Amino acid sequence: MKILNFVAITLFANILASTASAQVPEGKPPYDKGCSFCHNAGIAGAPRLGDPDAWRDRVAGGMARLYKSALEGTPKGMPSRGGVDGRSLTDNEIKYAVDYMVDKVKDALAAAPASADPAANAAAAAVQPTAPVLFSFNRLLRPLDKRNLAPPDDGIHDPENEGTHMLQSPAVGLAxxxxxxxxxxxxxxxxxxxxxxxxxxxxxxxxxxxxxxxxxxxxxxxxxxxxxxxxxxxxxxxxxxxxxxxxxxxxxxxxxxxxxxxxxxxxxxxxxxxxxxxxxxxxxxxxxxxxxxxxxxxxxx
Ligand code: HEC
Ligand code: HEC
Ligand code: HEC
Ligand code: HEC
Incomplete structure (x- = not known):
């Protein structure tokens, strides 16, 4: 338990240190523009700005994963780039916004990396869905690489049917x-x-x-x-x-x-x-x- 705690704290310290060099002040303007709408109030299950409990396990997954979620969206409701308001932000601005969000909970997480408790970890693992859950409110939301697939691969058209292979792929048609x-x-x-x-x-x-x-x-x-x-x-x-x-x-x-x-x-x-x-x-x-x-x-x- 002691050792686990130590490992967890070191892990957190490493992840948090990796944001130390990050662009925290630069992150506020893009955050205000593209992210605050949902993340200030916790709309639709968005982890709230400054709420360590909402961020603990997410931060433990590492910054690279958080950047990816912010840029590409997640099946549980984070829209790619934050949606309409974030559309005009550059990749870097979106990453800075993530740095800014993590910075807001950094101190609280360093003080209490609670997931070091194996029982809590097991409980957390139990509620982690193994397959991506598609929100019913977002029936069109698919992972980036599953969007606009060619007709034989899209799960809608019959791949056995010759005609299916004559259809143009949406990725080409909509380009x-x-x-x-x-x-x-x-x-x-x-x-x-x-x-x-x-x-x-x-x-x-x-x-x-x-x-x-x-x-x-x-x-x-x-x-x-x-x-x-x-x-x-x-x-x-x-x-x-x-x-x-x-x-x-x-x-x-x-x-x-x-x-x-x-x-x-x-x-x-x-x-x-x-x-x-x-x-x-x-x-x-x-x-x-x-x-x-x-x-x-x-x-x-
Ligand atoms: C329309 C609402 C909405 C907007 C706008 C929004 N988010 Fe989110 N965000 C969410 C929701 C909902 C989740 C939780 C989804 C999940 O658990 O996968 C989330 C989760 C996240 C996460 C954690 C992802 C993870 O994998 O744990 C990050 C990082 C994030 N958002 C960054 C951003 C950034 C940066 C912006 C602005 C550019 C932004 N969000 C704008 C709704 C939003
Ligand atoms: C397709 C259009 C549309 C979208 C997209 C949309 N809403 Fe709404 N929303 C409405 C309409 C219409 C109303 C009803 C307004 C009224 O009372 O006349 C409403 C009402 C609401 C209300 C007031 C309570 C209620 O149920 O009437 C809340 C809260 C709300 N929306 C939140 C959200 C959030 C959060 C999102 C994004 C995750 C969202 N809405 C996306 C159209 C939309
Ligand atoms: C019968 C189908 C249908 C219904 C019902 C419907 N919409 Fe739409 N809506 C569309 C289509 C189709 C478009 C244009 C294509 C698109 O933007 O996806 C559209 C576009 C929009 C736009 C314009 C977006 C832009 O980019 O300018 C808004 C705003 C909108 N809808 C809001 C609503 C609200 C609010 C309601 C309910 C009060 C509603 N819609 C009900 C089909 C519908
Ligand atoms: C995508 C759905 C949609 C389509 C298509 C649509 N409307 Fe509507 N219309 C609405 C909604 C939603 C309202 C607002 C109802 C409410 O507030 O309860 C509305 C309201 C109206 C009103 C009432 C205005 C008032 O001030 O009381 C009129 C009149 C109307 N529509 C006419 C039309 C006509 C004519 C067309 C075709 C040219 C049309 N609508 C097409 C959705 C639609």
């Missing part, structure tokens, strides 16, 4: 599209806006035009989360009114009960988001307006 860090790695709204694609409104009629309606709907959620701006424009560029009205939403502002639990269960916005459009982990894409922002700033044109 020129505007990139995103989530879902199938394409920002479909930006790709459409860039003119790289012009999908047909009707399959059999190349000249048919849809009705695009530019009307934002503001929803003010209970609690601390930023307001949700639902844009009709970006939806009606892809979808007919009847895709949503009236089956999913009564077309009247505020007439529908919409909540996060329902969305996570695949209802309301969750009928599409997380299945065929960007995943629920991209909180900021929907919760895009500051709570205290003057309501008239939201455009109902």
């Amino acid at each position: 020129d599209f505007v990139k995103s860090n989530f879902g199938n790695r394409v920002d479909w709204v930006a790709t459409l806006e860039s003119g790289k694609i012009s999908p047909r409104w009707e399959r059999t009629n190349p000249d048919a035009e849809g009705i695009v309606m530019d009307m934002n709907i503001l929803r003010v959620p209970r609690g601390f989360m930023p307001n949700v701006v639902f844009p009709h424009k970006q939806h009606t560029e892809w979808l007919e009114c009847s895709n949503c009205h009236p089956a999913i939403f009564i077309p009247q502002k505020g007439a529908n009960q919409i909540s996060m639990p329902l969305i996570l269960l695949g209802q309301k916005c969750g009928v599409c988001h997380g299945k065929v459009s960007f995943p629920i982990s991209e909180c900021r894409k929907c919760h895009s307006q500051k709570k205290d922002a003057p309501q008239k700033a939201v455009g109902t044109p």
Whole structure:
């Protein structure tokens, strides 16, 4: 037990020392920009800034693993690069942000590397899932190397079927599209806006035009989360009114009960988001307006 403790402390000391040279002050701006949104409050199970218990076992896994998780995301809900807000950060800035987060718990961990207790280790091991758990709210979230596989390898198409081998691989087909860090790695709204694609409104009629309606709907959620701006424009560029009205939403502002639990269960916005459009982990894409922002700033044109 004594020896174990010693080993654990030395291990921690080594890992923590390896961050000593790290870019701690440089880490705060990228952290504030791309990470604070979830890590300040512990949203969706994110380890909270400055909470040693949330970080102990993660830090014990070494800095290289943490950098990798931050850059590539994890199956348990850490979005690659932190998602929307972190998209513009460089690899180094993301690593500095990790250094900054670890620095916040460094002293507390050095003082109490609790996992040195073999019983606690066994308990911790018991709750570690052996296979990556896919969050149900993030049905499109896959490890980086499992995304956009060629049809014979994607687990959807029948590899025995000849036709499967004639299909283009998404990795090739989507290569020129505007990139995103989530879902199938394409920002479909930006790709459409860039003119790289012009999908047909009707399959059999190349000249048919849809009705695009530019009307934002503001929803003010209970609690601390930023307001949700639902844009009709970006939806009606892809979808007919009847895709949503009236089956999913009564077309009247505020007439529908919409909540996060329902969305996570695949209802309301969750009928599409997380299945065929960007995943629920991209909180900021929907919760895009500051709570205290003057309501008239939201455009109902
Ligand atoms: C949308 C919410 C969200 C944002 C934004 C976010 N994270 Fe996370 N992060 C999470 C969640 C959830 C977890 C826990 C996932 C897990 O246990 O695998 C996590 C875990 C981590 C971990 C620990 C990973 C591990 O393997 O133990 C690191 C490091 C991390 N985040 C760094 C960052 C950095 C750096 C940023 C900003 C560039 C960031 N996060 C932005 C949600 C977020
Ligand atoms: C992706 C789903 C979706 C599509 C497609 C869609 N809407 Fe809506 N619509 C909504 C939501 C969500 C609301 C807000 C409901 C609420 O606040 O309870 C809404 C509200 C409305 C309202 C009420 C506005 C108000 O101020 O009360 C009208 C009118 C409306 N939609 C018309 C349309 C028309 C016309 C189309 C097609 C051109 C369309 N919608 C396409 C989801 C959609
Ligand atoms: C019928 C399917 C459907 C429903 C229901 C739906 N969406 Fe969408 N949403 C889409 C599609 C498709 C896109 C465009 C492709 C993409 O961004 O993934 C989109 C795009 C968006 C965008 C624009 C993102 C950008 O990059 O500009 C926002 C914001 C959004 N949805 C929020 C919501 C909210 C909030 C709800 C519920 C009130 C909702 N959506 C319900 C299908 C849907
Ligand atoms: C597809 C759009 C969308 C995404 C993505 C999204 N939300 Fe929401 N969220 C909503 C809508 C719509 C509401 C309901 C607002 C209202 O009350 O009118 C909501 C409400 C909430 C509420 C208030 C409580 C409740 O259930 O009504 C919380 C908290 C919340 N969201 C957290 C999150 C977090 C955390 C994330 C990211 C992990 C997230 N949301 C991602 C659309 C979204």
